[in-house]
Amino acid sequence: MNNLSQIKDYILKKTLENAERASGRLPVATDKDGRFTYGKIEDWRAGFWPGILNYCYLMSGNDRYLEYAESYHTAFVDRLYNKKETLDHDIGFLYIPTEYARYKIKGCSDSLKATIDAADSLLERYNEKGKYIVAWNVWENRGEFGKNNVRRMIIDCMMNLGILFEASELTGDNKYFEAAKNHGLTCMKTIVRPDFTTFHTYLFDMETGKPDKGETWQGHSDSSCWSRGQAWAVAGFTMAYRYTKEKAFLDTAIATADKFISFLDDNYLPAWDFVFRNTGAVPDASASGIAACGLLELSEYVTESKALFYKESAKKLIDSLWNNCILCNDENFEALVNRCTGFYDQDIDVDAGIIYGDYYFVKAIAKLCGAQWII
Numbered sequence: 086m087n088n089l090s091q092i093k094d095y096i097l098k099k100t101l102e103n104a105e106r107a108s109g110r111l112p113v114a115t116d117k118d119g120r121f122t123y124g125k126i127e128d129w130r131a132g133f134w135p136g137i138l139n140y141c142y143l144m145s146g147n148d149r150y151l152e153y154a155e156s157y158h159t160a161f162v163d164r165l166y167n168k169k170e171t172l173d174h175d176i177g178f179l180y181i182p183t184e185y186a187r188y189k190i191k192g193c194s195d196s197l198k199a200t201i202d203a204a205d206s207l208l209e210r211y212n213e214k215g216k217y218i219v220a221w222n223v224w225e226n227r228g229e230f231g232k233n234n235v236r237r238m239i240i241d242c243m244m245n246l247g248i249l250f251e252a253s254e255l256t257g258d259n260k261y262f263e264a265a266k267n268h269g270l271t272c273m274k275t276i277v278r279p280d281f282t283t284f285h286t287y288l289f290d291m292e293t294g295k296p297d298k299g300e301t302w303q304g305h306s307d308s309s310c311w312s313r314g315q316a317w318a319v320a321g322f323t324m325a326y327r328y329t330k331e332k333a334f335l336d337t338a339i340a341t342a343d344k345f346i347s348f349l350d351d352n353y354l355p356a357w358d359f360v361f362r363n364t365g366a367v368p369d370a371s372a373s374g375i376a377a378c379g380l381l382e383l384s385e386y387v388t389e390s391k392a393l394f395y396k397e398s399a400k401k402l403i404d405s406l407w408n409n410c411i412l413c414n415d416e417n418f419e420a421l422v423n424r425c426t427g428f429y430d431q432d433i434d435v436d437a438g439i440i441y442g443d444y445y446f447v448k449a450i451a452k453l454c455g456a457q458w459i460i
């Protein structure tokens with residue numbers, strides 16, 4: 086990419102400015118004026134901001150990013166050990182970019198322990214009968230849907246498997262690997278539809294563990310294909326292949342990637358739900374960054390011509406983010422990437438900057454720059 090160093094400079098400069106402004110708070114999404122709002126440590130998105138700081142360190146070698154990242158360490162450890170009730174399957178999104186990254190970068194033994202303890206907490210959610218990891222805790226105030234969370238897996242969880250795979254490597258205990266692999270296989274047979282689009286969530290029978298039905302939460306309908314969910318599938322199955330070398334995961338990564346690419350709007354942005362593709366609907370630019378990460382990695386596992394296609398597709402996604410979603414000259418817009426959509430139907434963070442949109446964009450750029458990846 087001709088403008089790679091320009092994009093990297095943009096990320097590094099803006100992140101330092103954001104770190105100074107954040108001053109120990111956790112940016113999560115932009116408001117209508119483009120200013121960051123800040124979340125609590127209990128937010129599922131809390132890990133992405135320290136994760137961006139860690140990637141900026143890996144791309145630049147500048148210790149200032151690491152010092153900023155370090156300032157969040159105590160809060161993450163405190164959540165892990167003292168606020169267990171706030172944890173669900175998102176433990177991977179929380180602890181991969183933070184404690185695991187801190188262990189990888191600095192070799193800290195307390196972060197090694199936190200990583201394994203986080204993996205243990207995720208493993209507690211594994212349903213042996215159905216061979217899947219339960220996603221969310223029960224939501225008392227969301228009717229039947231919230232109650233059914235006890236028997237629900239979601240596509241997002243493919244991304245959290247990395248902490249289990251790593252825990253097996255770190256401890257030599259295969260139990261984490263087996264659960265992660267089984268979850269991936271169950272997800273592949275249920276959430277992934279025969280046409281390689283994806284459900285957002287899937288329910289299982291509590292008694293027998295047998296698959297029941299697909300349902301959406303953040304997508305448009307149970308039968309539609311939520312674009313961020315499809316992106317989680319692309320990156321998640323690719324990662325599952327990295328750790329297991331199961332051909333079925335590679336085939337699923339390829340098929341879901343091909344579907345994702347074929348569903349993009351003409352400007353290479355994904356509509357927030359693919360049922361609205363090429364209708365001028367609001368996009369979800371976070372799906373672009375997630376898919377770009379998946380495609381860049383997938384290109385390492387396929388034939389030369391497929392590899393070229395996936396690399397080019399990832400670069401087109403990034404070019405589109407740069408041209409359509411990055412407001413380099415707007416000092417008032419604080420996120421790196423605009424036009425992300427958190428939860429369209431509930432009007433939460435629609436067409437805004439969202440911290441995971443920034444994180445996966447930075448991760449994709451880190452890969453293109455040859456920087457080390459944190460899972």
Ligand code: GLY
Pocket residue numbers: 241303313427
């Ligand atoms: N993991 C929740 C989301 O993608 O919004």
